[in-house]
Amino acid sequence: MRSSSTRKAAALLHVTQPAISQSLKRLETQAGMLLFQRIGGRLVPTPEARALWVEVERVFIGMDAIEHRVRSLRDFGVSQLELSCFPAYGLGFMPRALARLKAHRGASPWPQVSLQVLSSKDVRDRVAMGISDFGLMADELSLEGIDHSTFSRFPGVVVMPPNHALARFKTIKPEQLAEAPFLSLNPEDPSHQRLEAALAPHGVALRVLVQTPYAASVCEMALRGLGVGLVNPITALDYAERGLVVRKFSVDVYFTCLLALPAGKVLSATARDFISLMRQQLAEDEKRIQRHLR
Numbered sequence: 001m002r003s004s005s006t007r008k009a010a011a012l013l014h015v016t017q018p019a020i021s022q023s024l025k026r027l028e029t030q031a032g033m034l035l036f037q038r039i040g041g042r043l044v045p046t047p048e049a050r051a052l053w054v055e056v057e058r059v060f061i062g063m064d065a066i067e068h069r070v071r072s073l074r075d076f077g078v079s080q081l082e083l084s085c086f087p088a089y090g091l092g093f094m095p096r097a098l099a100r101l102k103a104h105r106g107a108s109p110w111p112q113v114s115l116q117v118l119s120s121k122d123v124r125d126r127v128a129m130g131i132s133d134f135g136l137m138a139d140e141l142s143l144e145g146i147d148h149s150t151f152s153r154f155p156g157v158v159v160m161p162p163n164h165a166l167a168r169f170k171t172i173k174p175e176q177l178a179e180a181p182f183l184s185l186n187p188e189d190p191s192h193q194r195l196e197a198a199l200a201p202h203g204v205a206l207r208v209l210v211q212t213p214y215a216a217s218v219c220e221m222a223l224r225g226l227g228v229g230l231v232n233p234i235t236a237l238d239y240a241e242r243g244l245v246v247r248k249f250s251v252d253v254y255f256t257c258l259l260a261l262p263a264g265k266v267l268s269a270t271a272r273d274f275i276s277l278m279r280q281q282l283a284e285d286e287k288r289i290q291r292h293l294r
Contacts, residue, residue, distance in 0.1 A: 001045060001053050058125065065131040068114070080112035081270055084126045084135035088215045089257060090117035092238040094136070097281040101274055111270050119213075127260040133271040139256040140190045151259040152282055155252040156191065157233045157293065159218065160245045161225040171248045174202040181209035181227035183218045191255050195230055198251040219244055231255075233289040234282070240292045248293055 003009045006020040013020070024043075028035050035049040045053070085094050094115060102110070116126070120137040127135045128145040136151060158172040166172055166180065177199070184206065185192040199206070209227045212218060218229035219239040232255035233246070240246045259275070261267070267275075 001049070001056075004042075006043065061122070061125055062129060062131075065126065065129065080114065081268075081274060082132045083113065083115045084118055084123040084132040084137075084260075085115065086120045086123055086135075086137050086257075087117055088138070088232050088235045088255075089136045090115065091216050091235075093234050093281065093285065096285070097274070097278045100277045100281050104273075104277055124260060127262055130262045130265060132262075133267060134262075134275065135260040137258050137260050138190070139258055140188075143258075143260075145263060147261040147263050148258045149261075150256060151278075152234065152255075152257040154233050154255055154286075156195070156230040156249060156255055157236055157289070158228055158230055158247045158249050159222045159236050159239070160228040160247070161222055162243050162245055164228065164245060166228065166247070167245045169247065171250050173250045174199050174204045177206060177228065177230075178204050180207070182206040183221050183227045183229035184208045184211045185215065185218065185229075185231075186211050186213045189213065191230075191232075191253060195253045198253050232257075233293075234285055237285055237289050237292075240289070246289065246292045 003012055006017050006024070010017040010020045024036060031052075033048050034046055035052070036043040036045055038044075083094070094117075098113065098115070116122075116132070118126070120141055123132070123135040123137040124141055124143075124146060126132040158166070158177070160166055160180070164180070166176055169176070187193070196206075210221060212221075215229075215231040215235040218231050219236055221227065222229050223239055223242060223244045230249060230253060234257075236244065236246050
């Protein structure tokens with residue numbers, strides 16, 4: 001599934017191509033179903049194979065996590081903090097919070113920290129399996145198997161390059177978004193769907209220039225003059241201090257960040273202290289973004 005051919009799979013596993021073909025035949029015989037169709041000399045996965053692959057990927061994530069844990073225990077022992085975070089908060093906010101943790105601990109021993117910046121799906125999976133002490137994720141997935149609470153919920157802000165024509169306005173209205181190329185989050189992103197729902201009563205259609213899964217990419221592209229976008233203000237903060245213009249949007253389109261916890265697990269004192277410091281950092285970041293909006 002990863003290599004798209006038996007030849008490449010054989011090279012990855014350091015076996016022969018016939019060995020791969022025989023393994024696939026045995027798997028199909030044991031499963032009692034066709035997993036690959038032979039079309040034009042290539043193996044094409046059936047819907048059943050794609051459904052099975054979803055489960056297999058979870059096993060790979062678990063094995064990778066075990067290898068990571070073994071290396072961490074070998075090198076640093078048990079005093080550590082395992083964090084998973086989606087990119088919107090993992091690239092700027094979490095490093096700020098860790099700096100606060102370092103200042104807070106002073107001369108106290110520093111725990112070995114692992115910060116994994118991943119998709120919200122991977123954050124949820126790692127938390128559900130108990131690999132991460134906790135995680136920050138978007139509100140776009142099933143929350144089955146984890147405990148959770150709302151960490152933050154902010155209305156989105158409009159971002160644009162310096163000297164943009166819309167920068168003279170304190171608040172941007174829906175119809176004004178139609179005036180510039182738009183830097184959009186992917187259509188499946190819940191915040192993008194909320195934005196489209198908010199624009200519909202105003203009859204506004206966005207002129208999408210680029211779609212991306214990452215708010216940080218929207219900010220970077222806006223800073224470089226490609227267009228305007230709507231993002232979580234916490235993500236916009238680092239870029240605002242590099243010159244990105246941040247403005248209020250007249251319609252509330254909310255961005256929600258969830259704190260995900262392993263179900264039924266008691267957090268360590270270090271993890272509890274860090275969550276408290278994260279909330280302090282969040283409050284400080286909110287004040288800073290409000291100054292930019294003013």
